[in-house]
Amino acid sequence: MESRTLSARAASLLACVAITALAACSGNGTQTSPAIPQTPNATRLAPQTKQFYTSHFLPSARKKGTHDSSDIIYTANPPNSKAGVSPNAFPPPSFCVANFGLACYTPALIRTAYNVPNSLDGSGQTIVIVDAYGSPTVESDLHTFDQAMGLPDPTLNIYYPTGKPPAFAPHHGKQAGWANETSLDVQWSHAIAPKATIALVIASSNYGNVLNNAVRYAIDKHLGNVISLSWGSPEAAINGKGNNIQLIQGDKNYQAAEAAGITVLVSAGDAGASNGHPTANPQFPASDPLVTSVGGTNLFMSDSGAYQRETVWDDETGCPFGCTAGIFGATGGAVSSIFAKPSYQQGVVPPIYGARTVADVGYNASVYTAVLVYLGFLGDNSGFYFFGGTSEGSPQWAGLVALADQKAGHGLGLINPKLYAIGANPGKYAADFHDVTVGNNALNGPGFSAGTGYDIPTGLGSPNATNLINDLAQ
Numbered sequence: 090m091e092s093r094t095l096s097a098r099a100a101s102l103l104a105c106v107a108i109t110a111l112a113a114c115s116g117n118g119t120q121t122s123p124a125i126p127q128t129p130n131a132t133r134l135a136p137q138t139k140q141f142y143t144s145h146f147l148p149s150a151r152k153k154g155t156h157d158s159s160d161i162i163y164t165a166n167p168p169n170s171k172a173g174v175s176p177n178a179f180p181p182p183s184f185c186v187a188n189f190g191l192a193c194y195t196p197a198l199i200r201t202a203y204n205v206p207n208s209l210d211g212s213g214q215t216i217v218i219v220d221a222y223g224s225p226t227v228e229s230d231l232h233t234f235d236q237a238m239g240l241p242d243p244t245l246n247i248y249y250p251t252g253k254p255p256a257f258a259p260h261h262g263k264q265a266g267w268a269n270e271t272s273l274d275v276q277w278s279h280a281i282a283p284k285a286t287i288a289l290v291i292a293s294s295n296y297g298n299v300l301n302n303a304v305r306y307a308i309d310k311h312l313g314n315v316i317s318l319s320w321g322s323p324e325a326a327i328n329g330k331g332n333n334i335q336l337i338q339g340d341k342n343y344q345a346a347e348a349a350g351i352t353v354l355v356s357a358g359d360a361g362a363s364n365g366h367p368t369a370n371p372q373f374p375a376s377d378p379l380v381t382s383v384g385g386t387n388l389f390m391s392d393s394g395a396y397q398r399e400t401v402w403d404d405e406t407g408c409p410f411g412c413t414a415g416i417f418g419a420t421g422g423a424v425s426s427i428f429a430k431p432s433y434q435q436g437v438v439p440p441i442y443g444a445r446t447v448a449d450v451g452y453n454a455s456v457y458t459a460v461l462v463y464l465g466f467l468g469d470n471s472g473f474y475f476f477g478g479t480s481e482g483s484p485q486w487a488g489l490v491a492l493a494d495q496k497a498g499h500g501l502g503l504i505n506p507k508l509y510a511i512g513a514n515p516g517k518y519a520a521d522f523h524d525v526t527v528g529n530n531a532l533n534g535p536g537f538s539a540g541t542g543y544d545i546p547t548g549l550g551s552p553n554a555t556n557l558i559n560d561l562a563q
Contacts, residue, residue, distance in 0.1 A: 143295070144220070144270040144320045145356040147417050147456050147478035178237075179461070179473075181392035190413035191475045192458045194390075196238050196280035199453070199460065199485070201394030206492065206555045211282025214491040215313030218275055218287060218484065219304050220320070221295035223247070224268035225257040226465040227275055234276045234463040237473070243279055244286040250306035251293045259466060267295065273462050273476050274319055274484045281488025282495075288312040297322070297335035304342045308349060314500030315352045317487035318380075319480035321372035323364035324426055331427050336373060343379035350502040352494075353380040354486045356479035357448045358421025361403065361532025362545070369423040369535045371447035378431040381505055382447045383482035384547045385420030385454025386525055401528025401539045401546040402455040402477075409457045417456040419532035420479055422448045422545045433506040437513050437543050449505060451525055451547030452482030489554055490561075497562035507561055512542070512549045521557040522550035 185193035199205075224230065228245055235242050258264055275287055290312070292303035300320070307316060327333050346353050355375040362369040375382035385402035387409050400407050403419035428445035430438065438446050453460070456477030465471045494500050501507075511517045518524075525547040529538040537545035 143322065144267055145359050145478045145480040145483075147359055147480075148269055148462070148474050148476050182390065183392050186410050189475070190410055191456060192410075193475065194388075194453070194458065194460045196240065196277075198390060198394040199280065202388060202390040202396045203551065204396075204553050204555045205281060205489070206558060209282075209492040209495050209558065211285030211488065211491045211495055214282060214315070214494050215286040215288050216278045216282060216484070216487050216491050217290060217307045217313040217316040218271070218278060218487075219290045219292065219300065219307060219316065219318055220267055220271045220274060221292045221300060222254045222257075222264045222267035222271075223289070223291040224271040224466060227271055227289065230272055230463045230465040231275055231279065233465060235279075237463065238280065240280065240283045243284065245275070245289060246286065247289045247291060248306070248312070249291050249293070250303050251299050254291060254293045257466070259468075263295070268466055269462075269464065269476075270319055270480060272464055273460075273478075273480055274317060276462055277460060277481060278317060278484035278488045281485050282491040285488070285491045286313070295320070298338060301335060301338045301342060304339070305345070308342060308345050308351060311349055311351070314350065314494050315354070315487045315490045316346065317354045317484040318374060319356045319478075319483045321355065321358055321375055323358075323360075323366060323370055323372050324376060325364065325366040325368065325370040327373060327427070336427070339374050340377055340379075343374065343377050347379050347503045350500040352487075352490045352501055352504055354483045354490065355380045355382050356483040357382050357384045359385070359418040359454075359478045359480075360421065361405075361419040361534065362421065362423045362530045362536040363532070363534035364421060365533070367534065369537070371423040371425055372421050373427070375421065375447045376425040376428055376445055378428050378445050378505070379503060381486065381503075381508070382422075382449045382548070383479055383486050384422045384448030384451045384530075384545075385477075385479045385482060386451045386547055386551055387455040387528075388453035388458045388551070396523070398527075399451070399453075399523055399525045399547075399551055401525060401530055403528055403530050403532055403536070403546075404455070404457070405532050406536075407528045409455065412457075414456070416532075417477065419530045419536075420448070420451075420454060420546050422446075422530050422537060422547075424545070431505070433509040437509045437549075439543070442545075446545050448546065448548040449508060450486065450522075450549050451551045452479075452485060453551070454479045454481050486552075489552060489558065492554075493558045493561040496558055501561060504561060508549060511557070511560055517560060518542075518549070521553055521560055523553060524550045
């Protein structure tokens with residue numbers, strides 16, 4: 090098990106101040122963790138209950154504040170048709186850029202660009218997705234997505250360990266947002282590992298303790314060997330830092346996942362290095378050393394899917410295609426003030442960073458280099474939409490790990506030590522990763538620049554999947 094300690098700064102943070110997101114603190118002094126040692130005055134920290142995680146999806150429709158037909162990319166079907174179509178009916182990325190200002194990537198294109206092996210399909214594996222609220226049309230939407238993209242329908246099992254969420258209200262912003270998130274996570278994890286079972290675990294709300302309980306259910310029941318989490322909260326908004334009861338609860342979940350041989354992938358966030366705060370800070374749980382955090386890129390490819398290049402996703406400092414729809418966001422990624430630098434980052438992450446850094450790896454995330462997601466809960470406006478965000482990367486990396494588990498014949502558990510060992514081997518690194526060296530994640534504040542080898546915005550880089558899977562499975 091990875092040995093971890095709190096940074097000295099985090100260990101001294103004991104006050105419980107009322108701020109947003111993950112602000113619950115210990116009320117009884119009994120919660121302990123190898124990574125988060127108990128403090129003498131923790132008994133004085135009062136619990137806060139109305140705190141939450143936010144999801145990391147970004148659809149193009151967000152520019153208008155709602156989904157409407159102008160944001161839909163239609164296929165050969167009449168508008169709003171739910172009938173299946175051939176993947177060839179979708180226009181090539183160059184057409185979408187010329188006509189919409191955004192690319193439009195299908196599973197076949199993404200799989201080609203990242204060299205996902207066709208010899209592996211996820212058979213015998215289960216990918217666990219944990220989200221809040223869910224989507225009322227998740228099953229039928231996945232079927233429509235599969236028909237349109239030429240994919241087989243998987244087994245989709247849905248669990249409600251914290252109780253059923255409220256009845257879906259399409260005009261309720263929080264519920265609609267998480268329905269978007271659920272659709273993206275399910276459809277695109279399936280796109281990478283099309284024959285893997287999907288276990289969709291739905292929390293009844295996005296309060297931190299509720300989502301943490303849903304994650305723990307997935308771990309305790311060992312629903313699958315890989316879990317994807319596309320949500321988080323800035324460390325700067327976590328009350329009490331390492332003494333926060335919900336952070337402790339989450340960290341214990343990831344300790345249990347490591348002990349059970351379960352890989353956990355987490356998106357790094359969509360609000361740049363600062364997450365709307367004055368100083369750079371990563372999001373939790375992406376900053377936990379027992380998860381693999383996924384940063385975001387702009388992925389450029391030919392119309393046939395041939396990989397061309399990648400840059401750091403930051404619409405403020407490096408927006409592609411003329412930035413015709415404005416600024417959507419930028420990848421998260423920063424240095425933790427809570428978790429110490431894990432041993433696997435030593436020798437790969439520059440020594441100037443003395444604590445845990447996020448991200449570990451990168452993946453396409455820009456709305457301008459969008460993937461297509463089918464939304465069927467919008468009535469007459471149902472259809473395929475342009476989506477981005479680091480929520481795109483986490484479920485697809487989960488699909489890649491499911492392929493590696495299939496090849497290995499067992500779950501790989503925490504993959505970070507292997508990833509960073511590859512990063513320390515120049516030959517393997519060049520074969521297994523696309524090194525992203527251009528751009529930064531300074532969105533409305535401070536940020537970090539990409540460079541040769543490991544960098545904070547995109548970690549080790551994006552996958553050359555066939556080679557990386559082979560090395561992970563060894």
